[in-house]
Amino acid sequence: EIVMTQSPATLSVSPGERATLSCRASQSVGSNVAWYQQKPGQAPRLLIFGSSARVTGTPARFSGSGSGTEFTLTISSLQSEDFALYYCQQYNAWPLAFGGGTKVEIK
Amino acid sequence: QVQLVESGGGVVQPGRSLRLSCAASGFTFSSYGIHWVRQAPGKGLEWVAVIPYDGKSERYADSVKGRFTVSRDNSKNTVYLQMNSPRVEDTAVYYCAKEGQWLVNWFDYWGQGTLVTVSS
Numbered sequence A: 001e002i003v004m005t006q007s008p009a010t011l012s013v014s015p016g017e018r019a020t021l022s023c024r025a026s027q028s029v030g031s032n033v034a035w036y037q038q039k040p041g042q043a044p045r046l047l048i049f050g051s052s053a054r055v056t057g058t059p060a061r062f063s064g065s066g067s068g069t070e071f072t073l074t075i076s077s078l079q080s081e082d083f084a085l086y087y088c089q090q091y092n093a094w095p096l097a098f099g100g101g102t103k104v105e106i107k
Numbered sequence B: 001q002v003q004l005v006e007s008g009g010g011v012v013q014p015g016r017s018l019r020l021s022c023a024a025s026g027f028t029f030s031s032y033g034i035h036w037v038r039q040a041p042g043k044g045l046e047w048v049a050v051i052p053y054d055g056k057s058e059r060y061a062d063s064v065k066g067r068f069t070v071s072r073d074n075s076k077n078t079v080y081l082q083m084n085s086p087r088v089e090d091t092a093v094y095y096c097a098k099e100g101q102w103l104v105n106w107f108d109y110w111g112q113g114t115l116v117t118v119s120s
Helices: none
Strands: A002-009 A011-012 A019-025 A034-039 A045-048 A062-067 A070-075 A085-090 A102-106 B001-006 B011-014 B017-025 B034-037 B045-053 B066-072 B078-084 B094-102 B104-111 B114-118
Touching: A011 A019, A011 A070, A019 A034, A019 A102, A019 B011, A034 A062, A034 B104, A045 A062, A045 B104, A070 A085, A085 B045, A102 B066, A102 B078, B001 B094, B011 B017, B017 B034, B017 B094, B017 B114, B034 B078, B034 B104, B045 B066, B045 B094, B078 B094
Parallel strands: A011 A102, B011 B114
Antiparallel strands: A002 A019, A019 A070, A034 A045, A034 A085, A062 A070, A085 A102, B001 B017, B017 B078, B034 B045, B034 B094, B066 B078, B094 B104, B094 B114
16 A cells, blocks of 8 residues: 655744645655645645646645655745645555645744 | 535444444535545544445445445435444544545545544
């Protein structure tokens, strides 16, 4: 089975700064990676699929990149509402798998 | 608008049974697979199971295979997760989620979740 590893576990960033979140797959998943944002007490919200395609409603400051085994979610200029947990997910093979998450917190 | 509403959570003793429901609206239910994803308290997301649009060829995580069964009733726009012989480690918030594209397994809509606590 494919294991998704996210780093760092916690990222401390000041508002307005750039945040770079990493996700590594234990074997190639092509571009079949999605990113989700989760805030306390809420369900996850889809941000990006296909490694880099933003869903309707995802602000342009969020961008995804990567293929194969290395993926990145970049938030170009952090806003107050972006401080949250972020998960990557591979959907290239069964069983589907999520990374352990990166918490983006206020520095 | 698309809505997914889970119900059926609660406290269940180890080894007993519980059935969760996911009622869907706002889209052509019979055209999309529905997944169950869970989140243990303070932990990350874990994919649990999927039932495709036609109710055939469901799949499960190894951690629940043989104990949980997913089914759907397209006439009621509802998916079910039958949890047999639950274990303490099955304690989690259970979300149902809709596949984003036909047969492509990212999740564009999620329910609000239902908490299942397995405890004696």
